[in-house]
Amino acid sequence: MAGLVMDAVLMLLLVAALGYGVRLEKRLRALREGQLAFAGAVTELNQAASRAEAALSALRGSGQETDLLHDRIVKAREVKQQLETLIARAPTAPVVSRAPVEIEPTAEPAPRPREPRGEPVLSGSRDRDRSLFADRAPERPRLLNEEQVERFTPVLQALAANQAAKQSLNRARRSLDEDLFAA
Numbered sequence: 592m593a594g595l596v597m598d599a600v601l602m603l604l605l606v607a608a609l610g611y612g613v614r615l616e617k618r619l620r621a622l623r624e625g626q627l628a629f630a631g632a633v634t635e636l637n638q639a640a641s642r643a644e645a646a647l648s649a650l651r652g653s654g655q656e657t658d659l660l661h662d663r664i665v666k667a668r669e670v671k672q673q674l675e676t677l678i679a680r681a682p683t684a685p686v687v688s689r690a691p692v693e694i695e696p697t698a699e700p701a702p703r704p705r706e707p708r709g710e711p712v713l714s715g716s717r718d719r720d721r722s723l724f725a726d727r728a729p730e731r732p733r734l735l736n737e738e739q740v741e742r743f744t745p746v747l748q749a750l751a752a753n754q755a756a757k758q759s760l761n762r763a764r765r766s767l768d769e770d771l772f773a774a
Contacts, residue, residue, distance in 0.1 A: 666770060670763040677759045681752035 663767075663770065667767065670766065674756070674759050674763060678752070678756050681755040
């Protein structure tokens with residue numbers, strides 16, 4: 592009987608050990624799953640850190656580009672100010688004398704013989720107009736009087752100002768192009 596009691600106690604201890612082993616297996620499985628999830632979270636965190644580092648370097652690069660663009664904008668504003676100053680001063684630059692000016696007439700081609708009126712004109716209208724006035728004598732140079740010179744003075748000043756502004760603008764464009772290509 593003592594052997595039977597001992598066998599029963601041993602069976603109870605084996606069943607308890609088996610239950611404890613099953614419970615321990617469940618805990619170990621949960622721990623392994625937690626470890627895999629933790630490893631995945633660490634991998635995701637590492638990837639996020641890499642993306643943040645790349646974004647930070649891109650931000651630094653765009654900051655440098657922003658500084659470069661700011662410098663170019665400042666230079667462009669200076670050039671704009673210089674151009675405005677030059678344009679403001681340009682109309683007073685040329686002075687036209689009040690003396691009469693000779694104007695040379697344009698040289699016309701040699702007169703063509705007139706066509707008879709009864710035949711149709713085959714050439715263009717320009718040739719026909721020239722042939723109608725072929726018998727006129729060429730004009731002599733005309734002299735402008737003081738009133739005509741006064742009328743043309745603002746036009747000449749505007750043309751000179753326009754030319755000066757174009758030259759300044761071209762210099763500014765070249766300067767900006769050199770600055771842009773230098774960077």
